[in-house]
Amino acid sequence: MAKLKEFNTTELPTWCPGCGNYSIIASVKKTLSELNLEPQNTVLVSGVGCFAKLPYWIKTNGFVGLHGRSLPVAQGVKLANPKLTVLAFGGDGDGYGEGGNHFLHACRRNVDITYIVHNNSVFGLTTGQYSPTSEKGRKSKSSLLGSTEQPINPLAIAIASGATFVARAYAGHTKETVEILKKAINHKGFAFVDIIQPCPSYVPEHNQKYFKDKIDYLDETHNSGDKIKSMENALKGGFEEKSVCGIIYQEK
Ligand code: SF4
Ligand code: MG
Helix, strand or coil: CCCHHHHCCCCCCCCCCCCCHHHHHHHHHHHHHHCCCCHHHEEEEECCCCHHHHHHHCCCEEEECCCCCHHHHHHHHHHHCCCCEEEEEEEHHHHHHHCHHHHHHHHHHCCCCEEEEEECCEECCCCCEECCCCCCCCCECCECCCCCCCCCCHHHHHHHCCCCEEEEEECCCHHHHHHHHHHHHHCCCCEEEEEECCCCCCCCCCCHHHHHHHEEECCCCCCCCCHHHHHHHHHHCCCCCCEEEEEEEECC
């Protein structure tokens, strides 16, 4: 078994204090270790954004590519060597904006990779423009009077596009996030996990108190194999209302 420390790098992350990326990287490392994955047989692929630096700081194979383009690279890696465990990372701006087209087609193509999206509802790296998951009315550098657009619902899009594993986690709950990530990596096919994360620098109103009221988990009665019920739960998710976490849909 690869010990947790085997995934550590000598350099330390440089995200802002309080950034949700710290919890997400801790959860990813714990997941890789608990699944006994070997660093040399694991590949992490990212695009552009604050989140995209994650492969710098986990000692595995890594590839940092173009904005919104982690999915085509990750699928290519997996097809070239199916023995590798491949994780692709995206951001809500990167993955749902620039990479939205790749997301739709990865869902229906069902290549056996895991796609993790750091969803903080803002373009953090470029200093705070509203993103595809920002709530209507969000004031930002690029929406001075408030965004007039409806946010997209990535979970509902994924189910409708044919994804065979769709889940949501919250960065602040590492224990639950690790359990969700383990199931996603073990799923045979395209597994998508949207992780709600705070960005204290550009969305300070999304603080601990905000998420305490917002995050909700599916109970045991939820049948994740029932596509219609799963879609109902997916449609509840977002920054505008309760964000439902857990395995929303898994094709049985
Ligand atoms: Fe994290 Fe936001 Fe800082 Fe980026 S800008 S490192 S997302 S807190
Ligand atoms: Mg973002």
